[in-house]
Amino acid sequence: MRILVTGGTGFVGGAVVAQLLKDGFGPSLLLLVRARTSGDGLARVCAAMDRFRVAPVHRLTLTEANIVCGDLAQPVTFEDDPRMRRVTHVIHAGAIASFSAHPQLDAVNVSGTLALARAVAASPVLERFVHVGTAMACGDSLSGLVPESHELALADHQVVAYTASKAEAERRLRREWPGLPLVIARPSIVVGHTRLGCEPSGSIFWMFRMVQLLGAFTCSLDDRLDVVPVDFCADALIDLAFLPRLRHDLYHVSAGEGSARTIREIEAALARARGVAPLGERFRHIGEADIDRLTPALARELGRGNSRLMAKALRRYGAFAALDYIFDNRRLLGEGTPPPPPVTDYLGVCVRTSESTSVAEQMAWDFK
Helix, strand or coil, X not given: XXXXXXXXXXXXXXHHHHHHHHCCCHHHEEEEECCCCHHHXXXXXXXXXXXCCCCHHHHCCCCHHHEEECECCEHHHCCCCHHHHHCCEEEECCCCCCXXXXXXXXXXXXXXXXXHHHHHHCCCCCCEEEEECCHHHHCCCCCCEECCCCCCCCHHHCCCHHHHHHHHHHXXXXXXXXXXXXXXXXXXXXXXXXXXXXXXXXXXXXHHHHHHHHCEECCCCCCEECEECHHHHHHHHHHHHHCCCCCCCEEEECCHHHHCEEHHHHHHHHHHHHCCCCCHHHCEECCHHHHHHHHHHHHHHHCCCXXXXXXXXXXXXXXXXXXXXXXXXXXXXXXXXXXXXXXXXCHHHHHHCCCCCCHHHHHCCCCC
């Protein structure tokens, strides 16, 4: 068995590598890493594993032989590596997961994904290619419970360029590589870790903090959010990579109807963890026009932070939250994956692990 993982120095991919190491798969791993040398690449992976608190006994099973130096934006760096022809399983979590208009979004998320498929398609022993997309690639025109469907919104109905790039990557993978043993996994909103909180990444958790401090948001307290922890996401991706038989080729990795929570419930749990009173009736449902007026005061209160970036973030995430989507996860549960814990169950550890980190510092995870 030879398992290729991309994105192993990031949040979701790092959680996948951490779990595979704990499960004893270290000698079987190939990790595509942006690095000048395999030594540099190994150092980057080890730094990521430190964030996930992987014990030395597991981390030390990795050597430079596990590293493929390559950049999804420059396929020539990895396409001709002979080890690609011996890969049996792929978990492709590598991507630019930024909500800014990053200039390399399409080069990495679309062209790089197709180049990776081309490189491993030549492997005569390839059994499964798990492509990590995003549930939000469905676009902004649906409502309620979102089913798993290969019909994705075009760019003019995508909320941000990132989700548009992930939708395009899926479409082109299916069209241009019909023989690939492809399984699409679409995580919903990935926030924190059930045991480590925000130590591996503060991605998106800062938005909960900012909304509570602002006391307002562009959706109502009764709108729901479909949030999963990164360790659940990693376990689900590993299941989808290794289960011998799958009933489908597309799965939401999501909270679903059973584990989604309202913004009211999330804010109340956050307040309990911080030892403050929940907003309740003090919460204000604001329009986008109010954001620019309110964020300068918030930036001053936080002591550091770019008010324009905060306003941009509130508009972007407010647009997501106002959709009130729940992503149907019955396919994943039907494969035997346990239900995810609701975000309200582990918000306390996210709060504790964020006490010395500013909102602005956590925002850097999502606005690269």
